[in-house]
Amino acid sequence: MGTLAVPQSGTVYVDTNTIIYTVEEIQPYAGLLQALWIAARNRSITVTSCEIALLETLVKPLREEKKHLERRYRRFLTLTYEVQLVPIDRKVIEKAARLRADCGIKTPDALHAATALESGSELFITNDPAFRRGPGLPVAVLDDLLPT
Numbered sequence: 001m002g003t004l005a006v007p008q009s010g011t012v013y014v015d016t017n018t019i020i021y022t023v024e025e026i027q028p029y030a031g032l033l034q035a036l037w038i039a040a041r042n043r044s045i046t047v048t049s050c051e052i053a054l055l056e057t058l059v060k061p062l063r064e065e066k067k068h069l070e071r072r073y074r075r076f077l078t079l080t081y082e083v084q085l086v087p088i089d090r091k092v093i094e095k096a097a098r099l100r101a102d103c104g105i106k107t108p109d110a111l112h113a114a115t116a117l118e119s120g121s122e123l124f125i126t127n128d129p130a131f132r133r134g135p136g137l138p139v140a141v142l143d144d145l146l147p148t
Helices: 016-023 034-041 052-063 067-078 090-103 107-118 129-133
Strands: 011-014 046-050 083-086 123-126 139-141
Touching: 011 034, 011 107, 016 052, 016 067, 016 123, 034 046, 046 052, 046 107, 052 067, 052 107, 067 083, 090 107, 107 123, 107 129, 129 139
Parallel strands: 011 046, 011 123, 046 083, 123 139
Antiparallel strands: none
């Protein structure tokens, strides 16, 4: 298994699947992400995500009435310092619209990509290779780190 190269400083953006792997401890991805969360706890980097991550992570626990999992997501995304949720403002919406128009990225993904670009992220961690279509987005796809 490869290693996730986390910058020594700056901002690292995580999309929703990265959050799900972490909160639900889904292997082998949760193991790959350990260095990220250690750096965040040590405050050498800032980990951000778009507010839409809260919406995306709550759907399954709400649908399946898994209150414990719902609480874990809410706590992780709103009550810890490991992840800072970035508000969706008009500038992000405009950039997301441009990404959809130019790259064909779906709306939620375009919002993630636009937020990462606007916040000057050093790295964008995902497991969706479609994010590579976002120009200027420094993407790390977790599946690329797994043995083939």
